[in-house]
Amino acid sequence: MGADRDVEAAVSAVEVLREEVEHTSLPLEVPGRAAAEAARRGLLAQLDDYVLPRLRSLDAPLLGVVGGSTGAGKSTLVNSVVGEQVSRPGVLRPTTTSPVLVHHPQDRHWFEGERILPGLARVTGVDTGEEAPGTVRLVASTALPAGLALLDAPDIDSVVSANRELATQLLAAADLWLFVTTAARYADAVPWGLLRTAAERGTAVAIVLDRVAPDAVEEIRPHLAAMLRDQGLPTAPVFTVPETPLEEDGRLPAPAFARLRAWLEALAGDARARDIVVSQTLRGAVASLTGRTEELVAASREQEESRQALEDAVTDAFGSALRRVGDGMTDGTLLRGEVLARWQEFVGTGEFFRQVESTIGRWRDRIAAAVRGTPPPADSLGEALHTGVAALLVANLESADADATRTWRRLPGGAAVLAEVPARGVRAPETGAAVERLVRDWQGEVLELVRSEGQSRRTNARVAAYGVNAIGLLLMLVAFAQTGGLVGAEIGIAGGTSLLAQRVLEAIFGDQAVRDMAAKARTLLLAHAEELYAAERARFLEALAAHAAPADQAERLAATATTLRTVSV
Known part of the structure; x- marks a missing residue:
């Protein structure tokens, strides 16, 4: 009876092992994968061809x-x-x-x-x-x-x-x-x-x-x-x-x-002689299962480590890119070049930057007059901001894509998965259109933020005096007008830009409301950027998911190997 129970326990344990081995996958092309896969197939074949049949029919x-x-x-x-x-x-x-x-x-x-x-x-x-x-x-x-x-x-x-x-x-x-x-x-x-x-x-x-x-x-x-x-x-x-x-x-x-x-x-x-031969081979085969399963455990863990390294590389690449977008929104980068030129057209000549501290009220009036009388500079400033934001998003998206691609090429298993990443680069029309829509949507949200903050009669009248579009542009400038990334004369220009725009907005909304609005504008843009980058990151992760073994595969195999150690036949 004891021997029968031992055989029944062995059959049960080996049947569990057989199911685990059959469903074990080693999809990533890491070093040693071919040998591990051959060993897996050999183990499965011996379980089907010998171990289970012999355990079930000892006679x-x-x-x-x-x-x-x-x-x-x-x-x-x-x-x-x-x-x-x-x-x-x-x-x-x-x-x-x-x-x-x-x-x-x-x-x-x-x-x-x-x-x-x-x-x-x-x-x-x-x-x-x-x-x-x-x-x-x-x-x-x-x-x-x-x-x-x-x-x-x-x-x-x-x-x-x-x-x-x-x-x-x-x-x-x-x-x-x-x-x-x-x-x-x-x-x-x-x-x-x-x-x-x-x-x-x-x-x-x-x-x-x-x-x-x-x-x-x-x-x-x-x-x-x-x-x-x-x-x-x-x-x-x-x-x-x-x-x-x-x-x-x-x-x-x-x-x-x-x-x-x-x-x-x-x-x-001689039935006894046959039993001795069969028992010797069967015991040896069953005893070998633990070690062979542990080799499969090691191969599975290597697969998971490689998969995790590839996922981390993509996450790090796009996470770093998103952080650079956040930095670019607060270090003055977006106030360089074309935006500064269009701002000067918007408010007047460079003389403003020398007198802004003492004549804020008068220049505020000039802004209102400029907005009412010459809308094209306002449009030009809006387009310059639009172009700058889009360029910031695209440049860092390209960088993330390149970093992830370069890292995958050198990591074990990465090259084969990379070949199956959908070819939808950041220069593709749909990506460019997506960035354009993103920036337009964000600018619309900033204008809606201005309207929402200008609900009171007094504030609403002040907003109306300048125009929602002009106030929205000033808010974008304030949101981007930190000077950490600017040098030389640009610091003074950007500082003046920030000061004028902020003082005008404070006169309308109050200083705390302006700080809150600027922070919210940056948060909205960063949220859009995160969504955009997540979609691009998903190209890599979806391809990786198609080459990923079940997350608990190694642990299940290890548990099976532990059970096999207790089996005797």
């Missing part, structure tokens, strides 16, 4: 996967053990392109469904020699004892990448690896990479050393045994198949593989 036949390098003689060996040609050998490489699974007729039901290798369709009947990718051929044979099945896999070093991947997948689905190599190639790197993985995961392995010259056996076997010990496989049995001519049917003479066949028959006939 299913033992599956031995015959794998090895190109030309090692895997198919010939399988045909010889079975006693008939069930897998197609040949001189052309690769020969085994679709795997062949040989089983006793009584065991058919274990393999004809999707219990194992659910991603491969089942085919039966005579092998016509035609390629059938994505399939596994089922062959029933009484030559194999019930309780044992053999699967002839494609070459692990095939020139066809799909064959290599399938071979690796099939080996991960095995209870037992029958690894076939030759006297000439037993020390090759590719087989030992897979054997090292088998050792790390506790997989049961048997080695078939094929095509060995009789006089070389005593030299090769000790060396191979030493290599197996070095790779953590000291107990793996080694079967030697001597170099010998094939019989007329293309199979090995029975004495050449007699020891291997006897071992397989003994394994199939």
Whole structure:
């Protein structure tokens, strides 16, 4: 009963892991992503192909996967053990392109469904020699004892990448690896990479050393045994198949593989021996899940860190740009050049700036006269302010866009996401039109602010004396007339501008009301700018969102890994 509960707990934990792994995404092209994604796919495949099927059916036949390098003689060996040609050998490489699974007729039901290798369709009947990718051929044979099945896999070093991947997948689905190599190639790197993985995961392995010259056996076997010990496989049995001519049917003479066949028959006939092999591989596979899941956790966290860095880069770029807009509204920048020139046209010559302190009342009258008598300078001043504000917004928007783009190009994963950011730059017509509308709307809000503050009869009369448009322009000037960004003669000019405009407004509304109105005018403009910049920033963030893994992905995987540590089978 206790063992049954352990298995049930293991099945439950692995099922949760399987769901998490399936839904794990690694969308950002960060360094190491390809390897992590391959590891994720490999883990998912082994869960589907072996761990879950075996946990759910511990009494299913033992599956031995015959794998090895190109030309090692895997198919010939399988045909010889079975006693008939069930897998197609040949001189052309690769020969085994679709795997062949040989089983006793009584065991058919274990393999004809999707219990194992659910991603491969089942085919039966005579092998016509035609390629059938994505399939596994089922062959029933009484030559194999019930309780044992053999699967002839494609070459692990095939020139066809799909064959290599399938071979690796099939080996991960095995209870037992029958690894076939030759006297000439037993020390090759590719087989030992897979054997090292088998050792790390506790997989049961048997080695078939094929095509060995009789006089070389005593030299090769000790060396191979030493290599197996070095790779953590000291107990793996080694079967030697001597170099010998094939019989007329293309199979090995029975004495050449007699020891291997006897071992397989003994394994199939001894339920306890089968259980030991299955338990060894299953325990190793389940024990490896924690470490493999933690690798996926690390990859997920790297994805989240990279995504956060990209988001922060965009947020910082547009946040800095918005702060520069705020600074530009209060450091006198907007009173340079054209605005100063139009202001002089509006109120008169430069003589005003020398006399403003002592003759504020008289110059206030001149402003009123200028507004009533010569509206074009007022219009010109309004346009100059409009142009200046629009230029401030666009320049900083361009800067933010450039900063974000430049930073994304150097951050991990940024370049690929950047390629999918909608190409809607700040110079595009819709953006320019949006800025124009923004400034017009803001100027309209300033005028409405003037009207709202001039509701009393006395104040309303004063506003009417100058005109709402003129008062609105003065309010914009006061809102922008700090001098921190100006130098030399501009300071005196801007200071005079601010003083005159402010004194006129104070005479109408009072000093506190003017300060409040100026602050509100800046706040309104900054709010519009923030909305504009948010829309531009969203181009980047929306593209990033399409490449973002779920925020809690790493934590869920980590929790699953913690649960797996408590599992025993």
